[in-house]
Amino acid sequence: MINVKSSQDIEYMRMAGRLVAECHELLAEAIKPGITTLELDKMAEDYFKKNGAVPTFLGYQGFPNSICASINGEVVHGIPNHRRLEEGDIIAIDLGATLNGFVGDAARTHGVGNISETAKKLIDVTRESFFKGIAFARQGYRLSDVSHAIQCYVEANGFSVVRDYVGHGIGREMHEDPPIPNFGKPGHGPRLCQGMCLAIEPMVNVGNYDVEVLDNDWTVVTTDGSLSAHYENTIVVTGESEPEILTML
Template sequence: MIYLKSSSEIELMKKSGRIVAETLAKIEEVIRPGITTKELDKIAEEYITGCGARPSFKGYNGFPATLCTSVNDEVVHGIPGNRVLQEGDIVSIDCGAIYNGFHGDAARTFPVGKISPETQKLIDVTRESFFEGIKYAVVGNRIGDISHAIQVYVESHGFSVVRDYVGHGIGREMHEEPPVPNYGKPGRGPKLTKGMALAIEPMVNMGTYAVKELSDGWTVVTADGKMSCHYENTVVILEDGPEVLTII
């Protein structure tokens, strides 16, 4: 069942979304060669709890941390630890927070020091594919219209869209109906309705779209070992168009 949010519920979601956006901004400020992913996780948890919120991910199905920190060929669900970020790495930071009973969820991929032009292009295309997608996030369209726009934009730049992991509805639960693929045909899927809240999150690979899960049961990597990027925001569908809740 798709739960439509009232105007008062959307106002609450704006607060959780802002906390997530501010947390990601704090992380961006401190990312540099030599810092560990565990240190990033500590900064995020302290900020989220300092805002009176709770990390959405910590304890979720047993996940042990506040952030998902996915480095280079890691697509999603990387576990923070003692890994030291190096010059030329990229790190995808996925962050969620629950405040007053509602979740916010967003992800960004950040460069670590100086990166190659091709890797920067991957980051830029992944981010822009989100904005191409939400052009179609309007009342009366369908989920597939968003999905198709993302896929077409990504593939036009020579990259591939991950199939095995998709976006989702969001609200009182972190994962709600409907699923929001980053690929597909227009005119398919649930009709977009005022009050729908969606976590739209392109995951884009430099090479093949095929991925595999590592033995830790969480970390997902590209099948060919090439770089991957992730960009996500929480979006609500309103009468006059989409509103992004996780950008400040």
């Protein structure tokens, strides 16, 4: 069942979303060659707790950290560790905060120092595909209209959309109905209406879309070893006008 949020619910989600956006900016400034993903994780955890929020990911279904840190060919759910980032890496940071009982969730992919032209294009296309998708996140459109727009943009730029992992509804829980694929034919799925809160999150590979899970039971990687990028925001459908992005400043 899709939970339509009240105006008070949405206000609480704005507050959680703002913390998420601020934390992403904090980490973006810290991402440089030599820093470890565990150091980034500690920064995020401290920031949320200092501001009265709970790191949503910490302990979620047993996940051991406050952020997901996925490097190069890691698609999602990378576990922070003592690995130091190197010049030319790309890193996707996914994080969430729970405040007043509601969740904000967003992901960004960053280059570490100087990166390849392919990596730059991948990051840019992944981000832009999100905005192509949410152009259809308006009252009256179908959910798959969002999915289709994302897929078309990504594939037109020569990349592939991950099939095995999708976006989701969001509110009091991080993962609520409906699941939101980043691919598919238009005109299908639930009709969007005002007050729906959605986490739209394209995951895009340079190579094919096949992925697998490592032995740690969390980290998802591309099977062909190609680079992958991730971009996500929590949004609310406002009606026939553009959706409101809750996790951007």
